[in-house]
Amino acid sequence: MKKMLIWFIGSLILMFVLLLGISGRTVEVDTNIMVEGLDNETAQILYYGSLAPSSHNAQMWKTDVYPDEGKIVISLDESRALPAVDPLKREMYISMGAYARSCILAFEAYGYNASHHVSDNGQTVTINYKKNGNAVDEGLIALMKRRHTDKRDYTDSPIPELFQEGLHGIHGTTFYSKHSDEYEAIKKETLAAAADQQNNQSIRDELADWLRFSNGEVTSKKDGISADQMGMSGFKKALYYLFVSRESAKGDKFAQQGYDMAVSQTENCGGFIVIADNDTPRDYVNAGMRLMELWLYAVRNNVEMQPMSYAVENPERRIALQKSLKLITPPQMILRVGFVDSVYGENIPVRRDLKDYITVTRK
Numbered sequence: 001m002k003k004m005l006i007w008f009i010g011s012l013i014l015m016f017v018l019l020l021g022i023s024g025r026t027v028e029v030d031t032n033i034m035v036e037g038l039d040n041e042t043a044q045i046l047y048y049g050s051l052a053p054s055s056h057n058a059q060m061w062k063t064d065v066y067p068d069e070g071k072i073v074i075s076l077d078e079s080r081a082l083p084a085v086d087p088l089k090r091e092m093y094i095s096m097g098a099y100a101r102s103c104i105l106a107f108e109a110y111g112y113n114a115s116h117h118v119s120d121n122g123q124t125v126t127i128n129y130k131k132n133g134n135a136v137d138e139g140l141i142a143l144m145k146r147r148h149t150d151k152r153d154y155t156d157s158p159i160p161e162l163f164q165e166g167l168h169g170i171h172g173t174t175f176y177s178k179h180s181d182e183y184e185a186i187k188k189e190t191l192a193a194a195a196d197q198q199n200n201q202s203i204r205d206e207l208a209d210w211l212r213f214s215n216g217e218v219t220s221k222k223d224g225i226s227a228d229q230m231g232m233s234g235f236k237k238a239l240y241y242l243f244v245s246r247e248s249a250k251g252d253k254f255a256q257q258g259y260d261m262a263v264s265q266t267e268n269c270g271g272f273i274v275i276a277d278n279d280t281p282r283d284y285v286n287a288g289m290r291l292m293e294l295w296l297y298a299v300r301n302n303v304e305m306q307p308m309s310y311a312v313e314n315p316e317r318r319i320a321l322q323k324s325l326k327l328i329t330p331p332q333m334i335l336r337v338g339f340v341d342s343v344y345g346e347n348i349p350v351r352r353d354l355k356d357y358i359t360v361t362r363k
């Protein structure tokens with residue numbers, strides 16, 4: 001009897017450990033790049049383009065491809081908007097700009113000349129592409145595949161002067177080192193805005209809708225924020241998936257943990273980079289394009305980055321920040337930057353199937 005009980009409890013523990021092992025495994029999303037009417041090379045290019053960052057990983061873009069004309073037209077997918085946190089669609093346009101720049105870079109990496117035009121009202125980005133050579137720039141593709149958001153704590157190591165100087169080449173970006181007055185101002189507004197969001201139930205609910213709570217949900221939805229993207233792995237990730245649900249993620253305890261994490265993230269970094277630009281949809285798209293360039297520049301220099309958007313998601317705090325940073329145009333993106341103690345972070349891409357948002361029109 002006693003032996004049976006030990007065997008039973010042992011089996012239960014083994015099953016529990018196995019379960020933790022399975023849900024703690026790194027998730028692998030199999031993005032299908034096949035689209036009817038699209039050749040393999042263009043499909044591959046557009047997949048690399050889709051590795052661009054987007055708010056809540058909502059991937060809120062639609063792409064019309066005209067292969068016979070060598071043209072793609074990118075627009076917003078309104079069904080993937082974030083009305084609670086982004087009521088003016090500012091971050092939607094920024095995300096669309098980042099995606100457009102990412103597609104252009106991917107075309108260039110595959111030996112194409114790619115020119116673009118952002119419509120006056122910022123609603124579309126048209127890219128014209130033409131094959132110019134067969135050499136593939138593997139270095140650029142590798143950079144795009146490596147880019148990721150890293151939410152872990154960064155060390156106190158200063159950001160090298162050389163890296164800071166290189167930022168002058170990316171219009172509208174400014175670096176503020178840790179402990180500078182400007183860094184303190186960004187930290188203050190960020191945490192005040194994080195506290196506002198902590199008390200805003202619609203923003204909490206919206207975030208919970210885009211968080212993912214199992215490897216299965218990540219591989220089926222192919223969007224949103226997985227535990228892996230939040231910097232969790234192994235046992236920690238398994239426990240998160242075991243104990244946090246969509247319902248509990250809407251609650252006070254989870255909101256408090258989010259705020260505590262923001263406190264730690266603002267303190268554990270080498271500084272902030274701000275991208276500023278005017279407040280029109282067209283300028284948001286352009287800011288998104290520069291976000292993509294900046295990010296790849298950071299990857300090339302092994303500098304980790306994470307957007308911290310709380311302060312720019314709040315109109316009053318955004319303007320207050322513009323004043324204290326003495327910026328000519330309002331801040332559009334705030335990114336914490338720094339180095340990690342361990343190895344440079346890995347990108348664990350969660351991206352939708354191309355056919356879900358790409359339409360091909362042949363003559």
Ligand SMILES: Cc1cc2nc3c(=O)[nH]c(=O)nc-3n(C[C@H](O)[C@H](O)[C@H](O)COP(=O)(O)O)c2cc1C
Nearest residue numbers: 053054055056057091094095148149307308309310
């Ligand atoms: C406009 C915009 C705002 C973002 N804001 C935040 C943010 O406040 N906090 C954060 O951790 N990540 C933020 N991100 C990063 C996205 O969550 C991230 O790009 C997305 O989950 C895809 O992950 P990846 O960048 O690792 O590919 C933002 C990205 C964009 C484009």
